Amino acid sequence: MVRPKSPLRLDWVDPTVCSLDYRLKIIGRLPFFKHLPADAISKINDRFHDHEVSTDERIYFEGDEAEYLYLVAMGKVKLVRNTDSRREVLLDILRGGEYFGTLTVFGRSIHTETAIAQTDCCILQISSESFETVLTEYPDVTRKVLEAVSQRLTESQEIVKQLSAYTVEQRIASALLRLAGKLGEARGQGVLIQLPFSRQDLAAMTGSTTETVSRVMSRFGEAGMVKSGRKWVTIMDMPRLEKLAEKGAVN
Amino acid sequence: MVRPKSPLRLDWVDPTVCSLDYRLKIIGRLPFFKHLPADAISKINDRFHDHEVSTDERIYFEGDEAEYLYLVAMGKVKLVRNTDSRREVLLDILRGGEYFGTLTVFGRSIHTETAIAQTDCCILQISSESFETVLTEYPDVTRKVLEAVSQRLTESQEIVKQLSAYTVEQRIASALLRLAGKLGEARGQGVLIQLPFSRQDLAAMTGSTTETVSRVMSRFGEAGMVKSGRKWVTIMDMPRLEKLAEKGAVN
DNA sequence: CGACTTTTTGAGTCTAGTCAAAACATGTGG
């Protein structure tokens, strides 16, 4: 059978994307800034610096001192934690408009995860001190940030639950659904996950191994629930995947 | 062999513990209020209501609307998530002075976990609206809350990592260490975990089963690392447990 | 077209889960 070639279309980092206009747009869309007037956004923007990173480059390492708060302007970033063994655990994948880094309000602290560019990216960063100043100037922002962090806590706890109680098959199904919800794009019959990610990554997200992920994906493929290839996946039958993620076996 | 009888000494909920004095002490010690002057604490205290709950009683359920923020004044509270199957996942155990409930700043939201009294407790609660008012009146508090939540996110991610990459043995070892760090009390040679918790609870914390936990605990017991009985555990050899939690096998 | 990476497949093993039953601890009421 002729597999379709990779249908991914990556957003290339074009030098213009970190233009002033684009920066203002990204910053102004952040959940914790979007309620602010344009002039405030503009002033906040001045506190950010941008830089480009290419695929697989590390933005910071677990254990580094947390001196900045980061913002994905363009591209995708993954957050991983390393274990003593060579296995890595993938905590989250972020797209344009999401923040990352450690929220160091007062005092110093340390990054608890490593941030890796999953694609070529444009990253905005603001120093902890500047961010504190912004929080002081715009008290509402602090609340919004609080909401955003609370949200992530809830998501993380959901993952704890899944890892505790679900089979690998269920975990893979829900990881795919989560990614599709976040990064999915309609493509013909199915939903393409707009992100180059390998079996390796999927294994790191679900606490499994590449081999097992491969086997499960093959099963999903045979059952017509997904189509996949080297570093891409399209979900063909969401409802069935959802059922499987919740109930276990497909009946 | 004659096992020591349960060495747990529970703090009984004495009607006096929720006295004004005690309430002020608990509220004033909260990480996000402790920098405030006494009169502010006193005013904040007026917004809290207290009530007692007995062991195993539910304080709220997963899915309930989040209308209050809660505070453990006395006793221990566990947070669990239910899965479709009868298995429950234990997310955290809280002691006096810790907060729980969903931080609903603006808008309504829903509890994502169930809160159960692990011992008889005295609980303080404040309505979301009141809490918002407090946040508005004392902007510093919002930042402190933000730090507290960030901290929990980090802890939750640590658990994700453990569940993803460690064996049951390692997870049990680190769950014990975590509990000891939080609720431990020196007792002769060892550290007693001051909390009545069953193999069931430990299984729910580590994504395992009572039988497996029992087997692992027996092994730990034979190796002289812990002593345990019905609903109690004393850690006898921290360093060895720590080594096991990190590296795997004990050499 | 190669060289390289990623994915798939296979065989063997082991950790941890399931089911079932016995042993033990705890609190109660006689």
Place this chain on the structure above:
DNA sequence: CCACATGTTTTGACTAGACTCAAAAAGTCG
């Protein structure tokens, strides 16, 4: 204070899901 009822923990035998190691197959890129 003992015997019983109840809930908890332990033990045993069996099973299965998922991991490991190893090697082949398929994509991708220069």
